[in-house]
Amino acid sequence: MTTADVLIVGASAGGLAVAEGLRRRGFTGSIALVGAERELPYDRPPLSKQVLDGRWSPDRTRLRGRAELDELELDLLLGRPALSLDVAGHRVGLRGGGELGYRKLVVATGLSARRLPGQTGLSGVHTLRTLEEAAKLRADLLAARRVVVVGAGVLGCEIAATARGLGREVTVLDPAAHPMEHLLGPEIGGALGRLHRDHGVSVRTSTPVRGLIQEQGRVVGVRTGAGSSVPADVVVVAVGGRPATDWLAGSGLGLDDGVVCDHRCRAAADVYAVGDVARFGAQGSAGRGTRLENRTNATEQGVFVAGDILGADAHYRPVPYFWSDQYQVRLQVYGTVPGHSSVRIVEGSPGGGAFVAHVESGGRLVGVIGWNSARRTRTAKALLTAAARSDEPAVGAPSALSHHTSPAELPTEGDLL
Numbered sequence: 001m002t003t004a005d006v007l008i009v010g011a012s013a014g015g016l017a018v019a020e021g022l023r024r025r026g027f028t029g030s031i032a033l034v035g036a037e038r039e040l041p042y043d044r045p046p047l048s049k050q051v052l053d054g055r056w057s058p059d060r061t062r063l064r065g066r067a068e069l070d071e072l073e074l075d076l077l078l079g080r081p082a083l084s085l086d087v088a089g090h091r092v093g094l095r096g097g098g099e100l101g102y103r104k105l106v107v108a109t110g111l112s113a114r115r116l117p118g119q120t121g122l123s124g125v126h127t128l129r130t131l132e133e134a135a136k137l138r139a140d141l142l143a144a145r146r147v148v149v150v151g152a153g154v155l156g157c158e159i160a161a162t163a164r165g166l167g168r169e170v171t172v173l174d175p176a177a178h179p180m181e182h183l184l185g186p187e188i189g190g191a192l193g194r195l196h197r198d199h200g201v202s203v204r205t206s207t208p209v210r211g212l213i214q215e216q217g218r219v220v221g222v223r224t225g226a227g228s229s230v231p232a233d234v235v236v237v238a239v240g241g242r243p244a245t246d247w248l249a250g251s252g253l254g255l256d257d258g259v260v261c262d263h264r265c266r267a268a269a270d271v272y273a274v275g276d277v278a279r280f281g282a283q284g285s286a287g288r289g290t291r292l293e294n295r296t297n298a299t300e301q302g303v304f305v306a307g308d309i310l311g312a313d314a315h316y317r318p319v320p321y322f323w324s325d326q327y328q329v330r331l332q333v334y335g336t337v338p339g340h341s342s343v344r345i346v347e348g349s350p351g352g353g354a355f356v357a358h359v360e361s362g363g364r365l366v367g368v369i370g371w372n373s374a375r376r377t378r379t380a381k382a383l384l385t386a387a388a389r390s391d392e393p394a395v396g397a398p399s400a401l402s403h404h405t406s407p408a409e410l411p412t413e414g415d416l417l
C-alpha cells in the first residue's frame, strides 16, 4: 500500500487549494489528490452561466493547466472515487480495489445534487453540478421550447436566466415567497423576482412542487402543490445538494449534514475537511457550526488547512461571501441575512439598476448585499471582517448557508430511500 504524506479526496476547488497551499509554503512531502470524476480539476460557477449559454468551451473551466498541475508534483488519481475510510489504520479504500495510506487526510468531496422522486432514469430531467451534466443540459435546452426550473435558489435563478437568454419559455417554481429569499431577504428577493419577470420568466413563488409528470420515460411537466400542472420539455431540478459523505459512513467521523470539524477544520486526529462538505466550528463549541457552499470559501478554507497541516495556529473565521450573475446583474453578498434581520438599502435603488444594502440583526451589521455595486460592496466588507475576527462565532451565520436553493422542504429521492 502506498502512503501519501497528505492525501486529499476530492479534486476540485477546495482540494486543489490545499495542494497549492502546501507547495506554496514549501512543503516537499508527497501529496495524492484523488477525484471521482475523470476531468482535470475545473471550476463550477461557469457551468450555470458561460458554459450553459455556450460562451465558454468546457476547457476554459479548468482550474489549472497540465503544466501547472505537473509543477505541483501530485499523485493525481482521477476517476477513482474513495469508497471507505479507516481512521485508525490511516487508509482510504478506492473504487477498483486498492487502498491508499496517509499521514494527513483532507476530505474535500463537496456535494451531490438532491433529486426529486421519480427523477432517476427519466429523460428531460436534469441536475447541474458537473461539466458532464452541463453539456447534457445545454444539448437538451437547445432542443426545448418550455423549460421548468424547480427551485429559485442561486442555481435555479442562474439557470432560468441562462435558459431565457437562449430564448426558451421559462417557468421557475419555488415554495418561498421570493427568489433567493433566504439569502437576500424579502425586499431584495422581491427585486430579483421583478428582474426575472421583466425578462419574461414566469416566476411562480409560493408554489411547492409535488412531483414530475412523465409519458413513456420522458418528462412532460411538473405537478404543483395546488394540484395544477406546468408543461415542460425540459425540467431542471435545482433544489440544493447533500454533502458527499456516503463513503465516510461507519468511519467514526462525526457526520451531521457535512463532516463535523473544529475551528481548525479538523474532524479527527490527522483528518481535515474543507469546502462545501465541511461543517466547521462544530466540535468544541455549543453550536452546530457552519457549513458554507460557495466558491470563495472552498479556496480560503483549503489554504487555511494547508497552513494548519504545516503548524499554523489559528481558527477559521471567514466572512461568508458569494456572488451570482443573472442577466446583466452581478449580485454579491458578504456575511449573512438571518431570518428576522432588517435589510436597508443605503445607496442606489433597484429602479436605478445598482444599489448596496446593509443587513442588521440584533443592532449590528451582519451582511452587505450589492447589486451591480462591486467596489462599494467590497468596502463594506471590512466592517464584517472586523466582526468575524472578534472572538465571536462567524457573523450571524446560520448552521448551513446553501446558496443553491431555498431551504423550503421539497420531497426528494434521498428522503424516500
Ligand SMILES: Cc1cc2nc3c(=O)[nH]c(=O)nc-3n(C[C@H](O)[C@H](O)[C@H](O)COP(=O)(O)OP(=O)(O)OC[C@H]3O[C@@H](n4cnc5c(N)ncnc54)[C@H](O)[C@@H]3O)c2cc1C
Binding pocket: 009, 010, 011, 012, 013, 014, 015, 034, 035, 036, 037, 043, 044, 045, 046, 047, 048, 080, 081, 082, 083, 108, 109, 110, 111, 128, 129, 130, 155, 244, 247, 274, 275, 276, 277, 292, 293, 294, 295, 296, 298, 321, 322, 323, 324, 325
Ligand atoms: C453550477 C454551479 C454554479 C455555481 N456558481 C457559484 C457562484 O456563482 N458563486 C459561488 O460563490 N459559488 C458557486 N457555486 C458553488 C461552488 O462552485 C462550490 O462552492 C465549490 O465548487 C465547492 O468546492 P469543493 O471543492 O468544496 O466541492 P466541489 O466543487 O463539489 O468538488 C468536490 C469534488 O469531490 C469529488 N468527489 C465526491 N465524492 C468523492 C469521492 N467519494 N471520492 C473522490 N472524489 C469525490 C467530486 O466529484 C468533485 O469533483 C456553484 C456551484 C455549481 C454546481
